[in-house]
Amino acid sequence: MKTIQHILLTGSALVIISSFAFAQNAKEIVTKAEDNIKGLSSVTEMTILIKRPTWSRSMSMKGWTKGEQYSMIVVTAPAKDAGTVFLKRVKEIWNWLPNIERVVKLPPSMMSQSWMGTDLTNDDLVKASSRIDDYSHKIVGDSVIEGRKCWKIEMIPLPAAAVVWSKVNMWIDQKDYLELRLEFFDEDNKLVNVMQGSDIRTMGGHVMPVKLEMIPVQKKGQETVITYNSATFNQPISVDFFTTQNMKKAK
Amino acid sequence: MLFKIAWRNIWRNRTRSLVVIASVAVGLFAGMFMMAFFQGAVKQEIDSTVETQLSHMQFHNPAFIDDKDANYTIYNGGAIIDILKKDTKVKAVSGRVITTGMISSSSTAAGVEIHGIIPGDEKAVSSISQDIVEGTYFTGLKKNEIVIGKKLAEKLAVKLHNKIVLTFQSKSGDLTAGSFRIAGIFRSRNSTFDETTVFTQFGDLAGLLGTGNEVHEIAVMLKDGKNAEQVTKMYKKEYPLLLVQTWKELSPQIALLTGVMDQMMYIIMGIILLALMFGIINTMLMAVLERQREFGMLMAIGMNKPRVFFMILLESVMLTCAGIPAGMLLTIGTVGYLAKNGIDLSSISQALSQFGFSNIIYPDLEQSMFIPVILMTAFTAILSAIYPAIKALRFKPAEAIHKI
């Protein structure tokens, strides 16, 4: 009798500990994946393709980022929009519009507007919430994406978190900790948004998905595709680079 | 002597007299009822907006009206609220923290004005708490509850208990966000209000804004709304640096509506009195023609013209005096009943009932109205008698007697 009890006790303890361990692991995995993106400073060139049921548009851009808090993007093509600059400083967003020669700060009311006409909003870029701190994480399985084995991690926002989703599923590649797929669910458990990374290559010394698709599932025929054409990482860029004066000179 | 004759004349032809009395009574009733109805209608208009949005009086930091920056709070707001609560003319006070920002759901986002309120105080000031169609106003038990309008809920595609995120600029200028759960959904008569105003609890909003106990708006309901101007004036003097406004100043459109109604009322009263006048003139004229023989005889036996004239006038006066109390009784009875039960407009108009709001008007009779209306009616009635009386004088006694 005692042995059985003993086994049961140890067994349950093990289960508890291991699930505990697993939970920790999930968070650690996510942290690692996020840090992958955060710690970097980068200079990239990309093409953004906006697809809609009746039309599509393509833009080319060059961007500088320092961590998640500072970024500057200048549009290089088409000619009509060339020279438009987008600057993010921590939680502020600024625009430089060459044809009217004005620097404009985006007020909160414009936050819900789409960023540059894409399926991302200005708010998404500012990202008021943190994927690490605002969610609880749990590994719920394995999947293979783009030929790579991935953890499927279920993230549930904490009660006080300023997040509209009820659940976010994230697939993280087990080798390089790349965030390869994200699924966003509303409170009726309906899939609303999907972010899919593909075409994994080494660029500028880093392994990364070169193609990112943002798909609003409920809106048929609509998506935004970001393709990185070139990237260099960890070049020293000072915070002073990201200023409104510099916006006018960005090239 | 004239008096006695006039009196007897009245009784001799009861039908005629009755008709004139009835006309006067109805005329008076019509005038009174109209006024009461108008007052009731205007009151309903004002009340609904005042009760849901404007309140009788509001305080603001003057800079706040143009730019709803969180920094423009009311200096010493807390102290002012305390003073107001002690004022005997004041029925209820609510201090609010307000900001503009964005509300987002998983499908879309919209710009809104966010009100942080203390449910207990706000309930006494704004009637929105009674317009809840789903859920509850605020239980006060949970943190970060939000109450939004039905039109907004539809736009955001959210239901009761769903989560939404509010994003706005804090006092220090940083972008702040917080998630809230929908505790209740309201529906007022003003769907634009429903779409653009959301309510959260004071503490929750102030915490995110960083404004502590400060308020941006103080709304006041008075025990008697008619004192609004007077009371506001007093507080304007007391706090010259603040913007203190009556509901009229806050919403000139409403003030206009009532003004237009007032003028229209006089015009319509005028029309009713004219109608009354013609009705009486015709009746009296008929009567006078009918009594040609009688007048001819009176003049033949020596009654002089002025006397005949006054006799007729006197009859009118007496009939009017009888008609007025009758009219008053009718009015007080009808209006008294309706003032309690109201006239339900939507049951009369199909087109109106489709909007789903009950539209009840409570006729409101002010004592001050009595005298003017009575005087106007009496005046009209007696004036109406003049033309027929003059006509009576034209009779040639000889011709008149021949009519026998």
Add this chain to the structure above:
Amino acid sequence: MWRSRRRTLITISSIFFAVIFAILMRVAVVGLFEKLIGDTVSLTSGYIQVHHSGYWENRSVDSTFEDNPKLTAILNREKEVTAWTPRLESFALASSGNRTKGIMVTGIDPEKENSVSNLSKKIIAGRYLTGNDKGIILAQGLAAYLKLKLNDTVVLIGQGYQGNMASGKYPITGIAKLGIPEMNKGMAWLPMAAARDFLSTGARYTSISILINNQDNLDALKQSIVNQTKREGYEVMTWKQMIPELDQLFQAKMVQNEIMSGVLYLVIAFGIFGTILMMLNERLHEFGILIAIGMKKGILAGVVVMEMVLMSVVGVVLGAVCIYPLVLYYNIHPIKLTGDMGKSTELYNIEPVIQMSVNISNFIIQGYVVLLIAIVLSLYAIFKIHKIKVIEAINS
């Protein structure tokens, strides 16, 4: 009837005046509200609006439609359409210095716009736009908030067509004052060409707003346009569908007006009744004799009723015809509201006037009602006649 001309005249006149009053009251109130609605609706939705399917729901610049000569031909053909104007509207941010405000900017065809909304009359500084202008008109409240004056430059940015970024700077050509504060603080107008440039739309509109003359034909006209434009992907809406609150207000006022008309009818009815009663009384002697010499009571009653109906009809028609010129005059030269009232109406969208409606239906309705009242009352005559005791009658 002609036997006692005086009596006949009096009866007719009581009905005559009754009709006049009934008409006056109705016409004044209806006129007032039609003007109120007109002023609000002409600047925003139009009485009827043609736009792309789904536009009214989400007001997105992407929900535009192309310039379509077939559509404009249809609109020009419709007799009920008094004027129409194309508009290109979009939400944008207006900014100057550090001040930014979300506003509604509308690209207009200046002449056509003026024919529908009278915008040029609302200009209080500077001048109205011409088609070739590169400048902008700001609403007064907006200009004040941005601290801008004539000839200053204002910057507009927003979301253009198909995701294009919209940005432009414009000198202020004119400042317009609108009565409704929300509109006064948040509207701006550009010439169509400049607006198209701003939004990168090419030859497209967000809406065509239509002015009509006769409110009663609202739904019929809408249906007619719908029928003629099937399968083009348009949506045609009336102002009642677009701004239901305004309709609700209007309906409520109409019901209130009905109740007050009811009260007026009561007074009128008594006036007419009095006349009828007196007439009967007076002719009692005559009736008595007629019955005595053999006329059946039924026929007598019939004759009397006929007389009354005839007099009523004459009274009604005369009344309506006589008052019409007066109403017409006041329609063209509305009564000006003076003093406080005048000032407070200027705060609002409307000119300080009381407009009278020239809508014939008002006249006809009132005519019928009064006629009805007169006829019903004349039935009392039948009743009375039947009760006549012949001997008493002759002796009266």
